[in-house]
Amino acid sequence: MTNKIFYKRKYAPRLQAYRGRPDCTPFLDVFFLLLIFLVLSLPFMQLSGVEVTLPNIDTGRMRTGLERFIITIAALPDGGTQLYFNDKPLDMDQLAEEMSAVSRQSDMKMVIIRADAHTTHAAVTEVMTIAARFGLSAFLATGQSEKGSTHGQEPFAASGE
Numbered sequence: 001m002t003n004k005i006f007y008k009r010k011y012a013p014r015l016q017a018y019r020g021r022p023d024c025t026p027f028l029d030v031f032f033l034l035l036i037f038l039v040l041s042l043p044f045m046q047l048s049g050v051e052v053t054l055p056n057i058d059t060g061r062m063r064t065g066l067e068r069f070i071i072t073i074a075a076l077p078d079g080g081t082q083l084y085f086n087d088k089p090l091d092m093d094q095l096a097e098e099m100s101a102v103s104r105q106s107d108m109k110m111v112i113i114r115a116d117a118h119t120t121h122a123a124v125t126e127v128m129t130i131a132a133r134f135g136l137s138a139f140l141a142t143g144q145s146e147k148g149s150t151h152g153q154e155p156f157a158a159s160g161e
Helices: 025-044 092-105 121-133
Strands: 070-075 081-085 088-090 110-115 137-141
Touching: 070 121, 081 092, 088 092, 092 121, 110 121, 121 137
Parallel strands: 070 110, 110 137
Antiparallel strands: 070 081, 081 088
16 A cells, blocks of 8 residues: 555656855845835825924024023132133122123023032122122022032031031
């Protein structure tokens, strides 16, 4: 019953196994065709299915960058303070003149006050009072990251700890 002739092939296969490096040119052709197709169709895709008509805006009053008015109060080694308005050194009277000009010419009506850790509270309060006199909002830029903390202390640790 086991006739081995039944399992024998009648025809020899004509295909031979290819021994060598495969040709990558057809794969690259298909890859670049798909890439070109996707790049050309991408700008025509809609991001949303809802169509909207955007309103026209008046760009005449828009500013390209926000005005920044920064007042820096630095502590001097002799115990005094030095004021800077946008990195320009000045005294309290000159600072009042600068703030007057800011309140007249700027739409922002805001100043940022940066004070050294060793600056007295009285100096910061005096600068804030001058800002309030001219109708300017004063924002205090306080604190620093733990990398730059002074004297290696924790930000809210008591001095005796």
